[in-house]
Amino acid sequence: MISQETIVALASPSGAGAIAVIRISGKNAIAIAEQVFQSISGKAISQQKTHTIHLGHIVDEGKVYDQVLLSIFKNPHSYTGEDVIEISCHGSTYIQQQIIQLLLRKGCKMAQAGEFTLRAFLNGKLDLSQAEAVADLISSDNEASHQIAMQQMRGGFSNEIAKLREELLNFASLIELELDFAEEDVEFADRTQFKELLNRIEFVLKRLIDSFAVGNVIKNGIPVAIVGEPNVGKSTLLNALLNEERAIVSDIAGTTRDTIEDELVIEGIGFRFIDTAGIRETKDLVESIGIKKTFEKIEQAQVVLLLVDGSRLSVESLTNVKIEIEKIRNQFPLKPIVIIINKKDLIAPEMLSTINNQLTTDNGQPTTIYISAKNKEGIDELKKQLLSFVNTGALRNNETIVTNTRHYDSLLKALEEIQKVRFGMDTNLSSDLMAIDIKQALYYFGEITGEVTNDELLGNIFANFCIGK
Template sequence: MIYQLEPIAALATAPGIGAIAVVRVSGEGAIAITNRFFRGKDLTQQESHTAHFGTLRNADGSIIDEVLVTIFHTPKSFTKEDVVEISCHGSEFIIQQILRRLTTEGARLAKPGEFTQRAFLNGQFDLVQAEAVADLIASDSDASHRAALTQLRGGFSKQLKVLRQQLIDFVALVELELDFGEEDVEFAHRDKLRQLMLDIRRVLHPLIDSFSTGNAIKNGVPTVIIGKPNAGKSTLLNALLNEEKAIVSDIPGTTRDVIEDELFLDGIRFRLIDTAGLRQATDQIEAIGIERTQQKMRDAALVVYLFDGKNVLPDELRIAVEDVRLSGKPYLLVGNKLDAIDDLKRQALQNIVGEKIVWISAAQKTHLDELKAALSARVRTDSAVQTGSAVVTNARHYEHLTGTDDALARAITGLNSGVTPDWLAMDLRVALRHLGELTGEITTDDLLESIFSKFCIGK
């Protein structure tokens, strides 16, 4: 059943002066409300998905603007309600005049995300897809765009809804056994139940594992540049960004705090973080900077260890690289000052670390393309990024996926140890609740308010 709620109106395009703006109206009577101050064809008599040119008028008959009005009849609209979209000139004054007339005629101003919330409530898509609308609008790279689009088209939620329904059927049978507790009967076939739970967990695990990558795709890959003082970290940051972002000096320890900026490579957003050089601090301020470097390294998704190829000692480099490896973070080894060392030393250092080193000259801006390619390749080794598979980018989704997996793990353990149906049903109910809250089949007003309040007004 489609519910047409009270009519709401809002600017659907970005605020500010532009050639065109679009004001959206949705809800019961949306077409009739617009028609009251539209001069042109009678909008209430027009077919759905048609556009009509005319003028919008003030109460005294004066023209507000010449507009193009597009109408959509329920249920064939974004919200599944009657919808009107008014394309007007992008003057802030005109937009406010139109919104004022709409509210005078009976509409109210929409709350953030209210159009998408109505679409969700009317079954246009599930909650994961609804959240993907906001992610799609906010996407600022090819990778984040593809991740949001995959979610909008159903992503993993459709598959989980099917599996959840199968689990509901089993839970119903397990709970039926509780009514015959003294007769020792089994309506739910235990082997089939175990297999279903294993199947669900096989779907969950790749999604859970994808969250670290998905979070980086959505928010940018935190890439911290570390190394000894005077290794050329600030020079490298400036060279990659092609601007003088960080102060460069021959004096060791110039960088006292972290400096961040963004770089887009092959559709992926990297958050580059220049840090204080790693050494024994000479004063309290430098000590704070080094502590922040270590914190950024712990939080990073990718570490770039930069060393001075001209002055570094082989044993010094070996120890430093071992420390980077022990951090457990994905990393790249980058040798700087390529223009100042010969092939023999370069090969010797390569042999010491026993893995690939990307050689550059930050000052001369040489071989930066190789470094950029290595950065991109390091992120794209993730299969989800390569194939366009569903990637979890939302912390709420991750929480419910892990909650489901934990509940199913307990249920399988209980099943294997022969727990009573009431204990088994309890864990299965927890799994169902997590799956239901994930896709929106179980919701509360507080949950919906929390999700949709983060949307922009007009979406």
């Protein structure tokens, strides 16, 4: 599958900037670069050592394109495992395009999305899970997702899988050997040790599978819906959380007629807040569409913040709040709900105990927090409550966390095969039938790290990369 052509692409973001980096990779990378680069020292770059940087000019037919720094990375000690040249030029889009077009005329081919990383994988510089972590690292926008991507790119996940796969492969070999001597009725694989291995593999697989729930929200951010009646302060709360005037605030009920979304990173975890239209009975067509979208956003959210205006609370209105809570609970039973009593400074003292008694159930759920969105009081307590919904213990303990849906699917299938093998052990199933299930488990392990792959799978994975990586 690997192309023998020398490829080129812009490795830095497109557009004007101070510096741009143009990357070349392939067997002719150094020869092509030498045709257009004139070193200030007069030395030929083909004679220079790997991992060296040289000052010079990009020149063709007497025309000087730019003064640049040229970096040399000779195979196999490069990102792709091939000869790699990186040209750091000035960031003018005109200069970038002129140099790339010149290199194309000299024999380079324009790189496809992810082609540099694909070559790194095919040349054994990265396994498949590490290659996918490169894309996750580029797209990481908070501390937690960055930490997970770095751990995976360093091989934390693939090393754990590779170790299990190697141990299982050793036992598979012994069982295959038993099949060769089936007539002599001998056992080369210690069944007690094999059972212990299966239990250990099953334990690790279940831990990795369970980690996906945390990893997925860390990678993609946790959607939080802010809901409530009109004019209770939802937009003010969003502005207080983001510490900026993101949403329009007005005393006119129904001002927010569409959902407004923005993101906030709290202690390295990304939260995506959704300010929704107020929920009420209305004949306004536009507002009613907004209210319909509110329930759609609640369905998409993982946490619901139900905002209540404390200054308007009475014994009668508390009943309506409880009805609203039950409505959300009945429609979305698995979603945690946080009741936020806004304008706490305007709550009548005699109402406080009534609110606590009415809104707290036997198990203490849902959580009730008192705030003043306008004065930004209670916002820190709310942020702590949101963090409590995320299990960050695995991050602090540097455990492997699965964030990739493809890996999650392969782990589920591998676990299913391992459980079949263990069932076969418990029921004295014949070795030849157990060997089939073991091979399937090994296949799914190999899918994760890339020992087992195909062109279609690789095409799907690397098509999501950016050009130049």
